[in-house]
Amino acid sequence: MALAPIELLPAELLQPIFFLSDMNIALPHSSHHIAAKLAHDYCYRAICTKYLTTNLNTRVKQSTTQTKIFASKWMTWEFFKSFVTKAWEDKGCLCGKTKYEGCYDKQWPPNFEDATTMLFTRSHLPVLSFVKCRIPVKLLHGPWTPEKTQFLRFLLWTTAMTVDWADHETRKLTLEAKKEAVLTGNLEVVGLFNHNRRLGRAPNLSMVRFAVLEGDCNRSIVYDTMAAARTWSLRGNGWNDEGLDKWCEERIKNRDPKGDWLKVKLQELRATKLSNGGHVMPGQMQPKTGDYDDVDGDKLVIAPLKWNQVSISKYRTWNW
Template structure:
């Protein structure tokens, strides 16, 4: 009988036979076939798929893109882009591109090529940076550009070109002679200017834009409704320049209402110049008879005037006189014998479009009516038929 070998135990760690088998199988298995993707460096692939962002572009390139596209939404898309594209120099350059440069100022007036875009201009006007102070900066920049564009010989002539000084005192017959600002036809007045509280800067910019034939977007926005409420704000704050501007904008649209007159008379104390602007604008398209929104024979107004007359208050007599004249389209802007014009904010359309000092007759009424029906942008020079 043969002897069986005696098992000998070797001290040490006990091996995991399953793990050993798996390791041997991996080693003995044939190497996998290489594919095309195995040659691509993962790090290199990540670099190739990365796309640059606008925030990562150099400042100079970003400004070029912005000025070329004239997309006002670009600086509003992020705080970072807004900070990079909102410097005073960039804002002024953008306005020069959107306004001044859209008209060929070298060509004769009749042959000038005009590419002004009212949509872009209206968007710029809504921007926070566009204040009255900035507007004057733009006027100065445009004035200098016009002088440079026309050359040294023209500069040395005795013909002067009005600049920012034309806006001193805000007399329309002066600043409407500044013809190179290049506002587009039918540009919109921003909503930020149509409501209170009003400041001198805010009222001045609103007044200038109205005088330059700015309009309200009645169909595509709430600008008209805001202006209606804003007129009451201006009356309450006794801001005559804002009242003059909003009365004109609403008068064009037949939107000066009986409620506005009541508010100015009953709540506002019938301040003379405020009532003057309201009634002068209301009468133009009134047509001589009450409408659903405006009644110059309103009992509340006449009752208030009667009460003031019983108290020997001149406001009652003055209000009755203005209401009678306005109902017949016979209320002139300046009263007879009134010569202290500096104490009265002028009618915004006075100047080349209309001389508010002119006495009323059939021709003047026709001119003023056409001025309103054309939103102040087209004045006919033909004599109306008097037959």
């Protein structure tokens, strides 16, 4: 098929046309030839600055464009880190303000490896918190590299991005992603899915059973999943499960310390007691009970629950 006249234009002419079109993202998406001639960091940064750092008062169009931007092949973790650094390094904080303009809790440089160490409040939000689009599918499935995990965690912590649950394939990939992380023993990713409702429903007894029976009871993952399930409403008798009890007894019979450990955790969660006010208090796991030394690489690691915590200051952190 013959190329359209605009596709034959050199990059020196196409780039000015793109900027005169007010950086209409439809232009590079209309042709691979045009996209290739606009494939320059200068263009990419201009696009990100326009659509990710300012409120254009056209929410639907802006969100749609943001979704396309993050889904683009050029939007890599390395490029995004470079963009964020250059966009706000002169302000010295991801809120986009200097202390003279109202920034009272400087967050700089950005912690790209673990965004959850950065403290934001409802009155001190990052500029990116106004990004309300779809999480790119490329970040919702394995293989779970450190770069992919860091990228997903950063977006969850600093933006209002969500999964496109209306899309069947995206929904399927997302639901399978957590199980994949469980089976590969990736505690970081399991933690993201356990504690972020934008990534799906809270874990339930079925998910705990999967982590035990199919995931060979990686204790760190099982503990995190059980803790999240309890936090999000699984209480008392809801922890009764013949399959888990049978698994514990079989492992105890074979002198596998995991059996004793899980049995103790289930007993703790099933327990109830009366408070001084007469209210029934559901059981809660104790980190040290039933624990044992590292056996065959099975060391219990309890990840800090940072996603809904209250800061030690007088300000409440943003409930992400």
